[in-house]
Amino acid sequence: MKVASAGLRKRLENVEDQFVDLWNNMGSLWGISPTMARIHGLLYICGAALSMDDIMARLGISRGNVSMNLSKLVEWGLVRRVHKRGNRKEFYESLADVWEMFTLVANQRKRREIDPILNTLKRCRDELTPEVMGAQAAKEEAHMRFERINELLKLLTLLDGLSQRFFESHKGLREAVEMLTS
Amino acid sequence: MKVASAGLRKRLENVEDQFVDLWNNMGSLWGISPTMARIHGLLYICGAALSMDDIMARLGISRGNVSMNLSKLVEWGLVRRVHKRGNRKEFYESLADVWEMFTLVANQRKRREIDPILNTLKRCRDELTPEVMGAQAAKEEAHMRFERINELLKLLTLLDGLSQRFFESHKGLREAVEMLTS
């Protein structure tokens, strides 16, 4: 019962720490480096605009590290820079809308990772067609490989379509909710 | 035009190499280590049962490495051991059904990674309820954090439900197809 009657500040910090740690682990799932995730986690859970020094102190991370990861977060669009008038420092704050955050990441990963994969797969498949291989394409070995690649393409295209549908805009969210509650 | 009239074997190897390489990159997406992915890629695209020596030779990987990664693949259920009678060696072959492979990985990652995250999140949320915090829970700072965690939980629970629906069984596949073609 060590936090039974702890001060508010202490309790909040306790929750924040747990959350940051959780976000840290989730990073790999989102394809985000752990430290980047921790910083973002802190900004999200605090809900306030923090300065680099705040973040350094709170997470025990060096200045350079914070700086680089913050710029990546800004690039991703998960975090935005905030100027406070009368203060030279820059502050940073996270998007507040989880759905927006999620679709941002999903769409970017699709573009950066999924689409290239689909293209390579198509190239592979095409190298096994009769147009390219001539009579050799009919050989069992070639045909089987063609089929396997094709199956994969069909599945990935399907998943791609689904994710488009759900993550492309805010409408997807509503649709998803309806789908599960109907 | 270097492969214009190449031998069948050579052409197949060429495609196989591309595919293995692609799989290697996809590994990170599936939460699978690159080498593990390469081995699995090779087994999938070849569609045959290969021995450890085959794999070592084809991918240029050491025996110990192949051994360890193969056992992980077997653990995951993506690859099965095959005994050929009259041959002491063990052979390994990949599942052939891409949908099955996908659901296997999805379900396992859910269990290993998503579920623990959901639990931690719930714990975090509960620490911010009036039951635990008393009057402090009403403070703006505490309430805001509670809301943010709750929003996140709602979204993740939704996504979790969707994935359940799609990846739990073969029915999910049909449903997904219908959804996109309707």
Add this chain to the structure above:
DNA sequence: TACCATTTTCATATCTTCCTGAAAGGAATA
């Protein structure tokens, strides 16, 4: 049981990724 073929394990080496701190760069103020 002794032998041989094969696989597994694990200490060590290698590679990659990430982090630090100090120096350089920028931009607001005086």
Add this chain to the structure above:
DNA sequence: TATTCCTTTCAGGAAGATATGAAAATGGTA
């Protein structure tokens, strides 16, 4: 323009993840 405050960059180092290869274990065969 000089000064001050703050941020970015990056070479070098630390930590972590992977791979190797040889020794130990396993399990079939004679």
